[in-house]
Amino acid sequence: MENAVSEGGRPEQPERRRVLGFLVGSGVMASLVSFVYPILRFVLPPQSGEMDADTAAAKANELAANSAKIFRMGNRPGILVRTADGKYRAFSAVCSHLNCTVQYRQREHDIWCACHNGVYNLQGGVVSGPPPKALEQFEVHERGQEVIVTRGTRT
């Protein structure tokens, strides 16, 4: 800011200019800090860590064979079934009839909706009752101590 040197100006101008310059400088500095602070907080990953595309539905041996668990998949419930031979299957737990949450039946080895007696098999297909469509099936992977459920690779 050197080329606007005062010549024949009023004596208090340089003084005021210095004050103003200081104010502007510190104002700019402060505002830069106020921009940097949110950016710094942003770049540090949040506590909840990983994004929910992979859902850790259960721990490795949490489910016994021939049992199931309801877990949260994004914003809807999902059901993780461990079949009698120890394999995992996962589906959307939202019944295609009227959106009630389904459950696993241990005796019949099927998935059942208590609202109107809709029955699904362990491929998610409709066996009997009012549901019009099969349950959406998810992919299950075992990774270390966790059972991960993902939406799969459909586009």
Next chain:
Amino acid sequence: MALMLQLRDWWEERFGKDLFSFLMHKQVPRHRHTIWYYLGGMTLFLFLVQVVTGILLLLYYRPSPTEAFESVQFIMTKVQFGWLIRGIHSWSANLLIFTAMVHMFSTFFLKAYRKPRELTWISGCALFFLFLGFGFSGYLLPWNELAFFATKVGTQMMAAVPVIGKWLLTFFRGGEEVTGATLTRFFGFHVAIFPLLTTMLLGAHLFLVQYFGMSTPISVEQAHKDKPVPTYAFLPNFLLRDIMGWYIALGLLAALAAIFPWELGVKADPFAATPAGIKPEWYFLFLFQTLKLIPGRVVFIEGEQFGVLAFGLGAAMWMLVPFLDRKKEGPLRRLPAVIGGVIVAYIIVMTIWAWRS
């Protein structure tokens, strides 16, 4: 201050006085149209905001159809100040295009494209089209319902280009339909290809502006035939005003992001029916509305094709206006301004019409 002087000396011992001296002595003409000079810097500022917020978003965004929406949701809800960064990015995109339009039209009406600044104008127009490309490609990235169908409709237009239409469509969509491949491709455009092109063009554009200095409007030149046009020093006067404008813009962006948060919408379902009333973003509305109004056939050309050709021709003529506008005297010398006025009015009317329907 002493520190600044020391730094300057350090620099001058190595690079010489030229760069500093250039900046120190740069002058900006001062007249009643000077206010328009700020728009270029404002556009640049908003673009830099986009670059910074865009890079920050890049730390969390995932460009696949199964994760894109969820990653933006994650940014909005879980990441600290994620809502702010994303909100500023979305709002600044719109402000950027608006400011770029005003900048472009103001230089047009002030005839800043006349010799020797033809290349500045052409590079500027190219930059504007790049910004539109940024807007179109970025809009799809959250992979929500509105964006998906707007992209479907928008890319469909490309098929109307004669001869290469089908090929263009497949190139941009990454396939026959809008799918995850389109998302990946648009992401590549948005964060790599367009930025690269912009860097090159922007570098050229800024260099040319510095090289030739600010253009003085014809009316001002004529009023100062025998005396020099008064000027501002770039440093500090003009720059301080620039900075004032940038701060106000920043404040506006923060307010918009906090008071009118950018919606996330509903995740796209490619198999769902197209919802009613799908519209592209506002800066494409006038194109959209025009195409809707063109009759099915114009002479022997299909309606949509005619529209696309007309726009292409219009864009080409717009870019070449420095070579078309030669008349300094005579009744035709006002023609470019009149045409420009008609274009602006047309854009405004069409945009409002499309918005209201």
Next chain:
Amino acid sequence: MRRLLSSFVVLLAATSIAGAQQATARPPVDNCRTCHAQLDDRLGEPAKQFADDIHATRGITCASCHGGDPGEEDMAKSMSRAKGYRGVPTRKEIPQLCAKCHADGAFMRAYNPSLRTDQLSQYQTSIHGKRLAGGDTRVAVCSDCHGIHKIRPASSPLSSVHPQQIPNTCGRCHGDAAYMKPYKIPTDQLAGYKTSVHFEKLSGGDLAAPTCVTCHGNHGATPPGVTSVERVCGTCHVFQEQLFDRSPHKAAWAPLKMSSCLTCHGNHAIQHTSDVMVGAGKGSICMTCHSESDNGGKTAGRISVALTGLDKLLGEAAAVLDSAERKGMEVGEARVTLSTAREKLIKARVDLHTMDGAHVEETSKSGEKLSQQANQEGVQALAEYAFRRKGLALSLLAIAFVVVCLWLLIRNLERTSAGEEAGRSPTS
């Protein structure tokens, strides 16, 4: 030459085989239909209708039911008694006539192996069948429900026995007070059913919704006994039936021959349920038998409080989330919690069939907890929104401060160096 000849022979053989196959695929000769279709009066109508009939598409001719010889063109020869022609069958004869094919398993297997063949035996157990056997020809026979010459399979929406058409088909007689007068049974079933939630679902396209035949049977149609109806309700409303069986009402009502389901919900005009039906207030069904102060009434009151309390909390939580969402805050997770809470309310409404206040409260309390959680998350979202606005105000103040200082600085600079500006040359 030899090659040419042999290929010609092969070609000839192929075309004749194809021609022969075509011949067998052609529908059988049915001169009855051909002649009658040319007539314009009541003798021609059936023949014209028969074109749409499923029997016609399967190659069954007029003679299959009416007898005679469909291959003959001469009227006397085709409609001769000697050839088995029997004319229009009487109403009493119809069930046996249809059963001639439809009760013959081996015969039907060639047409559709999964079709049942017990319709006649079922019909004979029905009220219609019994009365017909007793000489009453006003009751329904096969043709009354299925049609005569325009019979379509039940899965076709155009069939008179398609689920969505059943109420009207049964209602043609049972809803006609004049026709039903001799039988002295109610005729308001159709009108009642049309106001019901089941009819609403049926008309809306849910073909699994119950129609007349779901509860009464189709061929073996009988007014259901007390036990059979609730078992029918229980095929869809499983939990309600199971829970009711454990309730005190079951044991109390059985000797009184009061139905488990119908007593509170009605039979044909089953309405949407609401929390108003429970408790001690106006519109409560409990108060039909109980008084507010007896054990039953007290339990009813307790259940009502549990349900309405949870409903209210759900409403409040939803309002908070809506408000937050309108302000642009993301509340997806809270909505999940809320929908789980809402499911608890649905479960509580099912649980009330135990008539056990504690049981219902257990469910409703867990629902309340979830609802409050969702509410809390909504409140947090609103607080975050307020925080953002405050943060914004602060930052705007800071920015305004900087802008003002800049402006003052510029003014200061320019006032002083006003003299410097003149004389500088423009750069264009």
